Amino acid sequence: MKIESIEHLKKEANSWNDDFQHFYIVLAGGLAKSSKRIVYYPSDKLFGIINEFDESHLEVSEQELRLKTNIPEAIEKGCFYKSSF
Secondary structure, eight states, X not given: OBOOXXXXXXXXXXXXXXXXXXXXXXXXXXXXXXXXXXXXXXXTTXXXXXXXXXXXXXXXXXXXXHHHOSHHHHHHTTOEEEOOO
16 A cells, blocks of 8 residues: 555554554665554654664654655655555
């Protein structure tokens, strides 16, 4: 499922049991992808992000999401997706 906006990401990354959801960025015209696990905590207004490449972890606000990740740019370019599994 293509993620259309930050608000859409918040909805799709928010789960009733705080489980991380699987997302990915399509790279090089579909030749590769960058996988991430993301959860959104609405009460704290924070995203928890795990980069599956190196298992690095980051907790950021929406403002920091724009400054510290390439996720908003990927959404704007139409190449950020939620995995269907």
